[in-house]
Amino acid sequence: MSSAVLCQSSSCINGNPPSRMECPTCNKLGIQGSFFCGQECFKAGWKTHKMLHEFAKKGIDSGSYNPFPNYGFTGTLRPLYPLSAKRAVPEHIPRPDYATDGKPLSESKEGGAPPRILNAKEIEKMRTACRLSREVLDIAAAYVRPGISTDELDEVVHNATIERNAYPSPLNYRGFPKSVCTSVNEVICHGIPDQRKLQEGDIVNIDVSLFYDGYHGDVNGTYPVGKIDEDSEKLIRTTRESLDAAIQVCRPGALFRDIGKTIEPVARANGCAVVRTYTGHGIHELFHCAPNIPHYAKNKAIGTMKTGMVFTIEPMLNLGTNWSEVHWPDNWTATTVDGKRSAQFEETLLITDTGVEILTSKAISS
Ligand SMILES: [Zn+2]
Numbered sequence: 632m633s634s635a636v637l638c639q640s641s642s643c644i645n646g647n648p649p650s651r652m653e654c655p656t657c658n659k660l661g662i663q664g665s666f667f668c669g670q671e672c673f674k675a676g677w678k679t680h681k682m683l684h685e686f687a688k689k690g691i692d693s694g695s696y697n698p699f700p701n702y703g704f705t706g707t708l709r710p711l712y713p714l715s716a717k718r719a720v721p722e723h724i725p726r727p728d729y730a731t732d733g734k735p736l737s738e739s740k741e742g743g744a745p746p747r748i749l750n751a752k753e754i755e756k757m758r759t760a761c762r763l764s765r766e767v768l769d770i771a772a773a774y775v776r777p778g779i780s781t782d783e784l785d786e787v788v789h790n791a792t793i794e795r796n797a798y799p800s801p802l803n804y805r806g807f808p809k810s811v812c813t814s815v816n817e818v819i820c821h822g823i824p825d826q827r828k829l830q831e832g833d834i835v836n837i838d839v840s841l842f843y844d845g846y847h848g849d850v851n852g853t854y855p856v857g858k859i860d861e862d863s864e865k866l867i868r869t870t871r872e873s874l875d876a877a878i879q880v881c882r883p884g885a886l887f888r889d890i891g892k893t894i895e896p897v898a899r900a901n902g903c904a905v906v907r908t909y910t911g912h913g914i915h916e917l918f919h920c921a922p923n924i925p926h927y928a929k930n931k932a933i934g935t936m937k938t939g940m941v942f943t944i945e946p947m948l949n950l951g952t953n954w955s956e957v958h959w960p961d962n963w964t965a966t967t968v969d970g971k972r973s974a975q976f977e978e979t980l981l982i983t984d985t986g987v988e989i990l991t992s993k994a995i996s997s
Pocket residue numbers: 838839840849850851945977
C-alpha cells in the first residue's frame with residue numbers, strides 16, 4: 632500500500648515545488664512550514680509521517696491545541712492551549728495566604744462562622760479594594776473586541792492590578808492558574824483565560840477580584856464582542872436587571888433569602904434560568920466567606936442583613952430553562968448543559984444604616 636507522505640522541508644524531497652494539499656489519510660491540510668508534494672515520498676519514512684499526523688490531530692500546526700479532544704463539549708466553544716506562563720507578582724505586594732500553595736487556610740478556619748460586621752476602619756479598606764477592582768474591570772472591558780484573546784485580557788487585568796500595588800485574587804486561589812476569570816458564551820463562570828481570540832458575536836464575562844491592604848474586592852460584568860444577536864442582548868440586559876432588582880431589596884433587616892426571590896422572577900419573565908450551584912458570598916479579609924447567597928427563588932438561606940456586613944450578589948442566568956452546569960476537565964470551567972449562553976454581573980455591597988452602598992459601583996464622573 633502506498634500513501635503520500637508529509638515532507639518537512641519547504642520543498643518536497645522529490646524536488647517538487649511546495650504546495651498545500653489535503654493529506655489523503657487525515658484529510659487535513661499540510662502543517663505550516665511543511666508541504667505535501669502530492670507524490671508518494673517513501674524516503675521520508677512512515678515514522679515521520681505518523682508523528683506529523685499526531686501533531687496535526689493536536690493542532691500543533693498553529694502552536695496551539697485543544698487539551699481535551701475527547702471531551703463531549705456541550706456547545707461550540709473550545710479551550711485553546713497552551714496556557715501562558717504564570718504571571719509574576721512583584722515581591723513588595725502583600726498577598727493572601729493561598730498565593731504560594733493554593734490553599735486558603737484562613738478561609739477554611741472560619742468556615743461556619745456567622746457573617747462578620749466590619750468596623751469603620753475595615754469598611755474604608757473595603758471601599759478602596761472595591762474601587763480599585765472596578766477600575767481594573769473597566770480597563771479590561773475597554774479592550775474587549777474581536778481578535779483579542781482572553782489571555783491578553785488576563786495580561787491587562789494582571790498588569791492593571793499590580794500597578795495598583797494589589798494582588799489579583801484569583802491567581803493560585805485553590806490552584807486557579809490565572810489572574811482573572813473570563814467566561815465566554817456558554818461558559819457560566821470560572822473560565823480560564825487562554826489563547827482563543829474573541830470573535831464577533833461572542834459575549835464575555837470578566838470577573839475581576841483583587842487583594843489590597845488586606846482586603847478583597849470583587850466585581851464582574853458581561854460584555855458584547857462587536858455585534859451580538861438579540862437573544863444575547865436580552866440575556867445580558869436581563870442579568871443586569873436582576874442584579875439591580877436584588878440590590879434594591881438590600882437594607883438592615885432584609886432577609887438574605889429574598890435576594891433569590893427577587894432575581895428569579897426577572898429571569899423567568901425574560902426566558903432565562905437562574906444557576907443554582909454558584910452563589911454570592913461574604914468578602915473582606917477572606918475572599919469567600921459567610922453569608923452564602925443563593926440567586927434562585929425558594930432558597931433556604933438563613934439570616935438577615937445588618938449594618939456593616941459586606942457581601943456580593945452575582946447572578947448567573949442561562950438562556951432557556953436549564954439552570955444546571957457541567958465542568959470541563961480543567962475542573963474550573965462551568966458551562967451550560969445545552970450549550971446555550973450564560974451571562975453574569977456582580978457587585979460587592981455594604982449594608983449601611985440607611986440601605987446599601989455599592990462598593991464596586993462605577994465612579995460618578997464629576
Ligand atoms: Zn467575582
